[in-house]
Amino acid sequence: MQDDGQPHSKAELDARFSELYREHLRDVYSYSYYRVGNHHDAEDLTEQTFLQAYRHFERALRESRGRPLRPWLIRIAHNLAANFYRDRSRRPESAIEDAGMISAPHTTESLVEGREELKTVLAGVQRLPDDRREALIMRFALGMDNREIARALGRTDGATKVLLHRAIRQLEGIVLNGSENGTEMS
Amino acid sequence: MSSGAAELEALLREALAPVEPPAELVPRLERMLVSLRELAQEELEGWELSAMRDPRNWVRPAAAAALGLGAGTALAVLRFRTRHRERAALSANLLELAQRTVKDLAEEARRLLPSS
Numbered sequence: 001m002q003d004d005g006q007p008h009s010k011a012e013l014d015a016r017f018s019e020l021y022r023e024h025l026r027d028v029y030s031y032s033y034y035r036v037g038n039h040h041d042a043e044d045l046t047e048q049t050f051l052q053a054y055r056h057f058e059r060a061l062r063e064s065r066g067r068p069l070r071p072w073l074i075r076i077a078h079n080l081a082a083n084f085y086r087d088r089s090r091r092p093e094s095a096i097e098d099a100g101m102i103s104a105p106h107t108t109e110s111l112v113e114g115r116e117e118l119k120t121v122l123a124g125v126q127r128l129p130d131d132r133r134e135a136l137i138m139r140f141a142l143g144m145d146n147r148e149i150a151r152a153l154g155r156t157d158g159a160t161k162v163l164l165h166r167a168i169r170q171l172e173g174i175v176l177n178g179s180e181n182g183t184e185m186s
Numbered sequence: 187m188s189s190g191a192a193e194l195e196a197l198l199r200e201a202l203a204p205v206e207p208p209a210e211l212v213p214r215l216e217r218m219l220v221s222l223r224e225l226a227q228e229e230l231e232g233w234e235l236s237a238m239r240d241p242r243n244w245v246r247p248a249a250a251a252a253l254g255l256g257a258g259t260a261l262a263v264l265r266f267r268t269r270h271r272e273r274a275a276l277s278a279n280l281l282e283l284a285q286r287t288v289k290d291l292a293e294e295a296r297r298l299l300p301s302s
Contacts, residue, residue: 014223021215029207043211050215054222118201121194125202140195141202172194 005066007058017057021050024070027142028077034137035081037126045084049077071151074142078134078152124174132167139164 007013025046032045053060053076060072125133131153138144138152150160273290277283 014219018219021219025207025212025215026204029211030205033205034202039208042205043208043214046207046211047215047218051218051222054219117197121197121201125198136198137202140198141204168191168194168198171198172190175194176190 006061013058013061016061017054020053020057020069020073024073025050027070028073030141031074031077031137032081034125034141035077035134036084041084045077045080048080049073052076052080067151068148070142070144071148074138074144074152075154082130120175121171124171127174128167128170131163132170135160135163136167136171 007016028049029042029046032049033039033042036042036045053073060069064072125136128136135149135153138149144152146157146160146164149155149164150157153160153163155163273286274283277286
């Protein structure tokens with residue numbers, strides 16, 4: 001590796017890609033899973049994302065100027081997920097196939113209650129408009145900050161902050177009242 | 187932030203917990219990446235071979251070889267190279283260009299070799 005931080009051989013480029021892959025496999029998989037709602041399609045989407053990323057990795061490295069590549073990777077998954085629905089003319093059939101399995105462990109009594117609450121929240125997330133749902137997945141499943149989400153969605157930091165705020169307000173409305181309009185004043 | 191929103195955010199963190207990829211996905215992806223690398227290598231090697239089958243790529247090595255053959259040969263190569271554009275313009279396809287190139291090479295060789 002030389003001073004500009006760019007790989008100067010195919011072997012170096014491949015090594016950098018392997019690092020990226022190991023570091024972000026869980027992020028890409030989590031994002032894919034919450035987008036498509038089942039493991040089978042999430043695996044396909046993850047594979048396609050890394051395939052696409054490999055093809056354009058050299059350019060992405062050059063253009064990133066040292067910035068993290070996670071938003072770029074998630075943007076690829078985001079675009080592929082959009083194509084996935086368009087091509088197959090389908091939406092997630094249920095909120096999440098095993099929502100109960102991904103909750104944190106609780107005592108026996110609170111387990112049921114907790115799962116129900118979490119199921120309601122997940123079902124609410126699935127009822128949100130696409131951009132709001134994706135922003136919430138990026139924030140809460142992947143722990144991305146506003147700047148990263150903005151880069152992944154191709155928006156400004158300010159617009160992303162507003163998007164997240166509105167998503168939470170709308171979800172609050174759905175969870176509390178079953179209303180799609182949420183608690184937004186607008 | 188209202189306490190309701192804060193509570194909802196805490197629930198969201200739990201509900202949208204990161205999902206571990208299935209164990210079989212890791213070797214599957216690694217196999218895919220290895221195949222891609224091998225494919226890229228094969229493509230590169232294949233390109234180098236096919237590039238040398240294209241007469242347009244003969245000029246540089248031919249010129250390099252010719253430089254060692256003396257002034258007469260160098261002049262012949264120069265003539266040959268200057269006519270490359272003309273040959274390309276006159277040729278409708280690669281095969282025709284190859285035929286014209288071979289014909290020109292033969293002509294230059296005839297000029298260089300002493301007549302019997």
